Amino acid sequence: MDTAILARVEDFCTREGLLQPGAPLRLAAAVSGGADSMALLLLLRQLQPRFGYTLSACHVNHGLRGQSADRDEAFVRAECARLGVPLQGQGIDAIATAHTANDQAETLLLRLARGTGLHGAGGIRPRRGCYLRPLLCLSRAETEAVCRAAGQTWVTDETNDTNAYARNRLRHSALPALESTNAAAVQNLARFCEKAARADAYLAAGAAKLLAAARLPGAEPAWQLLPLQAADPLLLETALHSLVAPVRDAEEKYVQLLCAVVRQGSGAVQLTGQVRFCAGNGCLRQETQPQALPRQPESAPQ
Helix, strand or coil, X not given: CCHHHHHHHHHHHHHCCCCCCCCCCEEEEECCCCHHHHHHHHHHHHHHHHHCCEEEEECCCCCCCCHHHHHHHHHHHHHHHXXXXXXXXXXXXXXXXXXXXXXXXXXXXXXXXXCCCHHHHCCCCCEECCXXXXXXXXXXXXXXXXXXXXXXXXXXXXXXXXXXXXXXXXXXXXXXXXXXXXCCHHHHHHXXXXXXXXXXXXXXXXXXXXXXXXXXXXXXXEEEHHHHHHCCHHHHHHHHHHHHCCCCCCXXXXXXXXXXXXXXXXXXXXXXXXXXXXXXXXXXXXXECCCCCCCCCCCCCC
C-alpha cells in the first residue's frame, strides 16, 4: 500500500468530516468490482483501525448486462470473502462510493456544457446525506496504482468503452485533450469544484438568512418581494436555487426565469404540473395544486 496515498485519503476524510475516530459508524463500501471501488475497499480496510468503523461491502447487480453483470457480482463476492469483508452488511449508517477526481472533472465539464450555476459547478460533494466520497482526492490512475501495488485485480464494465454516452466521450476525448495541455488538468478541475462548493456554501448561508427575513407568515410559502429585489444578484440566484431544488432539478434556466419574475414583480414560473411560483401584490408565492386523480374507466353496460 502506498503510504502517501493512504495518508492523503486519511487527511481528506478528516478535513471533510467524513470519518471521525471512535465514532460508532457502520460503513458499507459500494463495490462494483472496478479499479476505483476495489481501491476504495482496500483503503477503507487500511483506515479501519485508525477510525474504528465497522466495515462491510454492498454490490448491486441491476441485471442489465446479462452474463457480464453476473461475472462482476461473482468477482465481488469472491474478493470480499478473500479480504474478509462481509458483503451486504446489515444496519448500515453510511455508504462510501468510489467517485474520484476524474469523476469530478467529468461532472464539471458536463454541467458547464449543459448550463449550470455556482452550485452545479461545485460538482460532486464529499458528503451527501448518508453517502461519503473518500476518494475525491485521488485520480483514476492512482486508484489503479493502489490496486496494482496490492496485487488486487479488478473487472471492467464494457459499457465504459462505448462512445454512446456523453460522459464516455468526455472521458475518451475531452479530458485527454486537456491533459495534453496540462498533465494536472484533472486535479485542477477538481480543485476548482472544491472552491466553487465552498463559495456556494457561503452564499447558501446568506441566502437562507435572506429568505428567512423575507418570509411572510402563513401556511402557504410566501416571501416579500422588496428584500429579494434589493439583494445582491448572486445572493438572489442562490436563494431562488434553494427554492427550486426541492421541487425539480434546479437547471439554470429555471433559476433565471424565477429571477426575472422576482425583479419585475409579476409573472409566474411553472416548475412541474403541480408546483409554480407566482409574483404579484408585493410577494412571491409558491403554489401547489393537488395532483389530479386518474380518470376512472366508465362502467360497461350490464
